[in-house]
Amino acid sequence: MNPSRSPEVPITAGLIIALAIQNAVPPFATDMYSPAFPQVATDLGTSATAVGLTLTAFFIGMGTGQLAGGTASDRYGRRRPIITGGLICTLGGVVCALAPGIGILLAGRILQGLGGGIASVVGRAVLVDVAHGDRLARIMSILMAVGGLAPMLAPVAGSAVLSAATWRMIFWCLAGFGLLMMAMAAIVIPETLLASDRRHGGLRRFAGGFAELVRHKRFMGYMLTSAFSGFAMFAYISASSFVLQETKGLTAMQYSVFFGCTAGANMLMALTNSRLVGRYRPRRLIAVGLGISGGGIALVTLAVLAWGVALVPLCAGFVLTMAAQGLIFGNASALALGEVRHVAGAASALMGVVQAIAMGISAPLASSGGGASAVPMVAVMLTGIIGAWAAYLLVGRAPSQRRLPGV
Incomplete structure (x- = not known):
């Protein structure tokens, strides 16, 4: 075919x-x-x-x-x-x-x-x-x-x-x-x-298509890189309001302004990425993004566990984590979908559902500490960045597959 x-x-x-x-x-x-x-x-x-x-x-x-x-x-x-x-x-x-x-x-x-x-x-x-x-x-x-x-x-x-x-x-x-x-x-x-x-085809072809996608190692690797990175990001989105307002005493307006700044950092990095693609390979840009995200999460971890929830390094870590997604999501999604262009609809559906599940699991876990403890948020962020790096590195070992097996 x-x-x-x-x-x-x-x-x-x-x-x-x-x-x-x-x-x-x-x-x-x-x-x-x-x-x-x-x-x-x-x-x-x-x-x-x-x-x-x-x-x-x-x-x-x-x-x-x-x-x-x-x-x-x-x-x-x-x-x-x-x-x-x-x-x-x-x-x-x-x-x-x-x-x-x-x-x-x-x-x-x-x-x-x-x-x-x-x-x-x-x-x-x-x-x-x-x-x-x-x-x-x-x-x-x-x-x-x-x-x-x-x-x-x-x-x-x-x-x-x-x-x-x-x-x-x-x-x-x-x-x-x-x-x-x-x-x-x-x-x-x-x-x-x-x-x-x-x-x-009917229901059998529908189920078979998703089974084939799961067997495509490069697609799965890039998809999971994006999903785990989203898992870490959503820990910030769901728990930061408790940590910054209840623990550190920021007002609702101060928190809203800060949240807007982190969203703006993400948007600016995504625009920067659109200019860098072509000069640098998307896979390399993902690695840079994972490195920035890892640095941000390391700052958050130190701020919470070693420095008594120190406000400045905590906020700096949040900004870096959010900004890094501008280098990760677009490139990982493009590389994943590019591997399986002939079933782009099913592949896009699977990506969307997996990302939604990852973010849906992250939110209650990360916010479970409320304003009393930021440790659950840190644990979820660390799990996310470790999972993202593992998925990214495994993609590099997977052979290129122009077509899905059996298609």
Whole structure:
């Protein structure tokens, strides 16, 4: 079987923006909504725990959407699934906005996550179809940098909406965002998978495709490098508010400003990476990123275990850890997906699910110490960086595989 081909599609600024919009659903659907939690609980007469479950519902839907969307796009092409994802996301927003109780709100959040998962995973597959090698790594980094704006803008946007309207207006805004996703997909994103390259088959072929991906050592190595690095990063994201506010006494505003600075460092490093790719191989840039992340985590470890939670080295370690992801995520994702271009949809789905699982496990483990102890956070960060280095080094020993076994 010949390697997969793609129609000649120019990579324009419009296409990159359209793909970035497909990937912006998670931060907007979670961070824009979070300031409204107390209002939702009061209005629907429910508990804070039940409202918190709406986040869980979103990510359950998103994981399911990535699995379904990635596989469907390998079978039916890219355009229909990505447009469908925007439609489902829009419907989910409408259901949430009209929800009379917490049960309907949970159902709407699952729909939102399902649509967002489909759109984001197919968007990555489209990029793999049209970009190769260093160019793929460069554009992945640009998408990361653009995506880095969303976590900084979403809470501000949510607070602005709440200052003028109720929490339901946030979901009407998110429904509008779903319409924008759908419109951009329909107008800007072309079909990038030829009919002759589509994979047909039932549930057995679906399961077989994932089994084959797991056997591809280089794909798995780069995917796990990214996942373990995300595991370490999410320890900071989930536990730093407790450590910096409750242990070190920072105000909510001071913490928000610092968090924004670390997100900005990540975005700037991703933009820098997009300029470095081509001059330096992506694999070498991953090693630099892992080195910076390792240095940052070493600083955090010393600050907590040896220096009594010293504020300056602790914050410096957090900045380095976040910035390093700009050299790791885009390059590792590009190299992993580049190994299995002919099943880009399924591979993108598997990557998304594994990364979500890694971050989902990291958060409760790292924050288990609350404001009383930062040791669990340090343990999770150390586990993440050790795992990332191990996966990266194992990739170098794996033979190159142009095709999956048995395909």
